[in-house]
Amino acid sequence: MRKIVVTVLIALLLMSSAASTAERTEDVIKSVVFPGWGQFSTGRYTRGAVMMGTALVSIGAISGLTLQYNRHMDSYEEAARGYAQATYIGDAVEYYSQMTDSWNEADDTYRYRNIAIGVLAGMYVWSILDITLGPEASVSPVAMELRPDGFMIVKTFSF
Amino acid sequence: MMLKKMIMALTVVVAAALVSCSNNHGTEPAPFDVDAMPIPADLTVTPGTEQATISWNYPMESMGALEEFRVYYYFAPFDAVELAGTTTDLTYVDTKLVGNVEYCYRVSAVDTFGMEGWRSGEECAVINTR
Structure with missing residues (x-):
């Protein structure tokens, strides 16, 4: 898994250097720091918001599911201790049932957490590839337009 | 442009799949491996004067x-x-019981490892008075 991540990062760095513009490199770095930030810098607000929103929801889910997973594992270990020390078959059966229930719940939580990690990783990859391979920011989100009677601030939305 | 989008979407899916497939948070609990002693059968309670005799088969x-x-x-x-x-x-033989009171009993067997098997069903009797 680490090899894949390192390979992808090296490929992205090479691709970003191929782009050969300082601005693009800066945008790539922003996307590496947080998905969608680079898109915001290039004026693609909707896409950036989708990436950032999804990444934030994923981070929240990962945190919550990690806490839940730890709770299930604590419960599992407690039941496992009870099972190991049981001196009555009824207690052993009860503790074993608690053990398997806690284990299954921990297993499900672990799987959901991995999916959330996958979504977050996907957002990173999408954001970085989008910046690296996508068109450069052609329109500045905020610009000053000169007029005969003065100037005007122009705000441009690009999707 | 279409190809780039497809590559991006595919990468996202592959990344998510790679992470979510690595589901190995430990070894599963071992199967239940406690051998219980048989349950004592045919439990009978014979009431006596402020005592009871409990007997069973095994x-x-x-x-x-x-x-x-x-x-x-x-x-x-x-x-x-x-x-x-x-x-x-x-x-x-259970002694020093109170007369005219119903006592119920259950019996279990304990093996040499100290593991107690399932308890039998209850059997009751009213104890005689003096």
């Missing part, structure tokens, strides 16, 4: 692994038990 082939029998008072309203005494025989 398979001879399991007597070799037997450490002791445990005789319990059983309190039906609370579904609770309290140890009355232990024996290695198939009979237990």
Whole structure:
């Protein structure tokens, strides 16, 4: 898994250097720091918001599911201790049932957490590839337009 | 442009799949491996004067692994038990009981490792007075 991540990062760095513009490199770095930030810098607000929103929801889910997973594992270990020390078959059966229930719940939580990690990783990859391979920011989100009677601030939305 | 979008979407899916497939947070619990002693059968309670004689049957082939029998008072309203005494025989005499009171008993077998098997069903009797 680490090899894949390192390979992808090296490929992205090479691709970003191929782009050969300082601005693009800066945008790539922003996307590496947080998905969608680079898109915001290039004026693609909707896409950036989708990436950032999804990444934030994923981070929240990962945190919550990690806490839940730890709770299930604590419960599992407690039941496992009870099972190991049981001196009555009824207690052993009860503790074993608690053990398997806690284990299954921990297993499900672990799987959901991995999916959330996958979504977050996907957002990173999408954001970085989008910046690296996508068109450069052609329109500045905020610009000053000169007029005969003065100037005007122009705000441009690009999707 | 279409190809780039497809590559991006594919990368996202592959990344998510790679992470979510690595589901190995430890080894599963071992199968339940506690061998219980057989349950004492044909429990009878014979009331006496302020005492009761509790007797039961037990398979001879399991007597070799037997450490002791445990005789319990059983309190039906609370579904609770309290140890009355232990024996290695198939009979237990419970003394110093109160007359005109119903006593219920359950019996279990304990193996030489200290693991107590399932308790028998309860059997009750009203104790005679002097």
